[in-house]
Amino acid sequence: GAGVSQSPSNKVTEKGKDVELRCDPISGHTALYWYRQRLGQGLEFLIYFQGNSAPDKSGLPSDRFSAERTGESVSTLTIQRTQQEDSAVYLCASSSRDRGVGYTFGSGTRLTVV
Amino acid sequence: SQQGEEDPQALSIQEGENATMNCSYKTSINNLQWYRQNSGRGLVHLILIRSNEREKHSGRLRVTLDTSKKSSSLLITASRAADTASYFCATDKVDSSYKLIFGSGTRLLVRP
Numbered sequence: 543g544a545g546v547s548q549s550p551s552n553k554v555t556e557k558g559k560d561v562e563l564r565c566d567p568i569s570g571h572t573a574l575y576w577y578r579q580r581l582g583q584g585l586e587f588l589i590y591f592q593g594n595s596a597p598d599k600s601g602l603p604s605d606r607f608s609a610e611r612t613g614e615s616v617s618t619l620t621i622q623r624t625q626q627e628d629s630a631v632y633l634c635a636s637s638s639r640d641r642g643v644g645y646t647f648g649s650g651t652r653l654t655v656v
Numbered sequence: 657s658q659q660g661e662e663d664p665q666a667l668s669i670q671e672g673e674n675a676t677m678n679c680s681y682k683t684s685i686n687n688l689q690w691y692r693q694n695s696g697r698g699l700v701h702l703i704l705i706r707s708n709e710r711e712k713h714s715g716r717l718r719v720t721l722d723t724s725k726k727s728s729s730l731l732i733t734a735s736r737a738a739d740t741a742s743y744f745c746a747t748d749k750v751d752s753s754y755k756l757i758f759g760s761g762t763r764l765l766v767r768p
Contacts, residue, residue, distance in 0.1 A: 584760035644701030
């Protein structure tokens with residue numbers, strides 16, 4: 543596609559429920575990233591996929607968080623047993639393997655846990 | 657953990673003035689990038705400067721990089737109200753993965 547697409551754009555869920563966030567990267571971008579941004583703060587790295595390599599999961603805050611990516615296409619970020627502290631904007635970005643170019647971000651999913 | 661830290665956290669200027677934002681980082685980098693964010697949603701890539709470059713320009717943007725001081729600055733000249741946004745620096749550390757680490761951002765307000 544022309545840009546990085548994320549869905550849903552907004553999600554309100556009850557504490558304890560599971561949520562799935564979706565990211566559709568730019569076609570041909572081998573790298574895909576998930577970040578979390580709490581209100582008024584910077585971006586916190588969560589996970590990074592590069593082609594068929596093992597993902598870098600070093601930023602996932604707990605075992606309630608997991609992510610999958612099928613080949614070089616769509617990725618889903620799953621948060622199990624959501625907590626109020628999970629409320630944030632979840633941003634997805636994709637890039638080519640070339641380190642000389644920047645990321646292209648989606649518009650994010652605003653997650654509110656009530 | 658934060659690699660880049662921006663300074664100041666917030667900046668308010670009059671339209672037409674220049675805005676300067678600074679970024680400091682801790683470890684060796686391949687490149688440093690600046691992004692802009694409007695209304696707390698998606699970020700837009702502004703400019704990338706490689707570790708062997710000292711200065712780069714793009715329109716009204718000027719970025720400098722001092723690897724000896726591990727710092728960078730973003731200058732926006734002749735600011736406009738539409739430049740109001742949050743600006744983030746991000747570093748591509750020298751390791752095996754291309755994974756950007758973002759700072760906490762500078763909130764810029766340009767008053768008309």
